[in-house]
Amino acid sequence: MKIGFAMKTISRRSFAKAAGTTAAALVAAPYVVHAQAVKARVVVIGGGFGGATAAKYVRQFDREVEVTLVEPSATFTTCPFSNYVLAGFKTLKYITHDYKALTAVHGVKHVQSAAQSIDAAGKSVRLANGDTLRFDKLVVSPGIDFRWGAVKGYDEAAAEKIPHAWRAGPQTELLRKQLEAMPDGGTVLMVVPANPFRCPPGPYERASMIAFYLKANKPKSKILILDAKDMFSKQGLFQDGWKALYGDMITWVPLKDDGKVVEIDVNAKEVTTEFGKKHKADVINLIPPQWAGAIARTGGLASDSGWCPVNPTSFESTLHKDVHIIGDACIAGAMPKSGFAANSQGKVAAMSIVNAINNRPMAPPTYVNTCYSLVSREYGISVADVYRVTDQGIVAVQGAGGVSPRDAAPSVRFQEAQYAEGWYASMTQEIWGS
Ligand SMILES: Cc1cc2nc3c(=O)[nH]c(=O)nc-3n(C[C@H](O)[C@H](O)[C@H](O)COP(=O)(O)OP(=O)(O)OC[C@H]3O[C@@H](n4cnc5c(N)ncnc54)[C@H](O)[C@@H]3O)c2cc1C
Incomplete structure (x- = not known):
């Protein structure tokens, strides 16, 4: 068993010294915020679609893994359904979710601060509040930034x-x-x-x-x-x-x-x-125009494209071991930059991390995505795909999924608008439990 702890800012030398000490000594040390025996320590940057999913599922898959979610905000307002706020039939309140279920039900620790820098080789993340978090595995899901x-x-x-x-x-x-x-x-x-x-x-x-x-x-x-x-x-x-x-x-x-x-x-x-x-x-x-969220780029996780290359079966960075990038920030082959895709990737990354911690092999993953769009309040359309990993990376499975028919009756458009509501309710319930 490894000993898990989170630290206030300490020097590299004092950290190295601390890392070799016992749990009891760590509790006594003034810079120690928390000390507890854990199997491994996972830090997740970003509490949006990808990060909150990964944080939850690492805990679901293995309760002995400590998960710390680094997210500066107390709540998350989803882009999905924000167009309906513009239309006037949804409110910002409806699309805003908190982290209470993640912390209270799933035992994820939420540190309300921003990640300022990543030391991928040294396996630590420095936060805006001055703390430094050590990790065995890191998940980075900061979404996009604007160019x-x-x-x-x-x-x-x-x-x-x-x-x-x-x-x-x-x-x-x-x-x-x-x-x-x-x-x-x-x-x-x-x-x-x-x-x-x-x-x-x-x-x-x-x-x-x-x-x-x-x-x-x-x-x-x-x-x-x-x-x-x-x-x-x-x-x-x-x-x-x-x-x-x-x-x-x-x-x-x-x-x-x-x-x-x-x-x-x-x-x-x-x-x-x-x-x-x-x-x-x-x-x-x-x-x-956009590129990966700043922390992914300054953390050395992005290619010249401004987006982060990953292994398609685990979403582990191809540039840094033990760092997984999911959601909009990564390059995910045929998968679109969507909340549903980030959620699907978050689960696979969580499974890959827990398997690695427990020395278990990873089965070949499949991914899913459905994007509903409303053309009016009662007129919905969608595109759905299933993806698998091939030598060409992540590709859409031919014949799986599909697009709404062009010549559908109004009743079909109405049903799709209802499905969009159902998608949003179940997705946000799954991720934030609210
Ligand atoms: C108008 C609109 C409509 C959309 N509709 C849909 C839809 O219907 N269906 C769908 O599937 N997708 C939809 N999307 C896309 C979806 O919003 C994104 O694909 C999804 O949010 C990506 O998830 P993510 O985890 O990569 O990033 P996000 O969900 O944006 O989460 C990123 C999180 O990281 C945090 N963060 C950033 N930097 C740091 C840092 N340094 N330290 C700590 N935390 C940090 C941010 O505060 C944020 O909470 C829509 C997007 C838009 C703009």
Whole structure:
């Protein structure tokens, strides 16, 4: 058995000394926060879809493993269903969850601080609160960060005026308020990045949900989507739905028609495309290009792409042993950057970690993902896939899953909207138990 402990900031020398001492001596030492015999110590960075899942399942699979979740916030507001807050039929409260079940039921320790640096070779994580946590295995699930400046003029300060709302919470509220303040007959402009980015169908569901709100409240308004790509997820289904429900309210401009935005003038509320065309709008929602959350990049876990390469069967980093990266931050082959994918990866990473701790072999994993999107409150569409690991990495299993039919009856669209509700309730119940 190993001896587990978490430390206040101590020097490398004093740590090395402490690591060789007994549990009793550690309890007596002034910098020791906690001392307890455990089989192994797992630290999880990030309490979102991937991290909270991994933290829970490591404990489910082996109660003798100590799990510490490092997450600065007391609650987590999900991006899934945040588009419905914009539409006006869900609240931020509904999509906000806490960590009480994870700590009280599953025995996960929640340290409310941010991870500041990772010493992958030395197996420790330094926190913003000054503490240092030692780990045997580390899970990193920090989600995405934005590539500020990739669209000229769009930085953190600009996001306070022109929301991205690509992390849910205050940004969602800001965009909603701007939509409420917009006059009838105004234009909402959405700027959408190239792949890869968080939630491939998300921008198009957002356009649908903004249209849903505008149709009921400001029906003379228009939505213009300027896109840095030529195709998008569930495209035919979205476009059929837009036409049927919103007429010509939504216009989508692909890359080939000069859809890529390269610059924004925040004060003038005007964007400039790659070929110099200018578009002005009353409300702009700019979703910037993205890369892995900062801690993954500064921790040396990302490749030049800005995303983190992993072993597809375990989600262990290919750059650092005993460090697993899951969720949006990693490169997961054919899997999209979705909450469901992060959840699926979190379970596999947890199983791989517990198997390694117990010297058990890992069976070949399969992964799943379903992405529901609403085109209106009662009009749902979906894409589902099962994935397995091949020599080419993670690939979709042919014939498994599928996309909603193009010619489905309204009753089918209604049922899919109900399934979306069910998906959200069961997923968040599973992860945060609330
Ligand atoms: C509008 C929108 C709609 C979406 N809809 C869906 C949907 O319907 N279905 C679906 O499956 N997915 C959906 N997604 C995608 C989904 O939100 C993400 O794929 C998912 O959140 C990724 O999980 P993650 O664990 O990688 O990151 P997150 O869930 O974002 O969690 C990251 C966590 O890490 C924490 N963190 C970051 N840095 C640190 C640090 N240094 N130290 C400690 N903690 C840190 C953050 O505080 C955060 O809590 C949607 C996304 C958007 C934007």
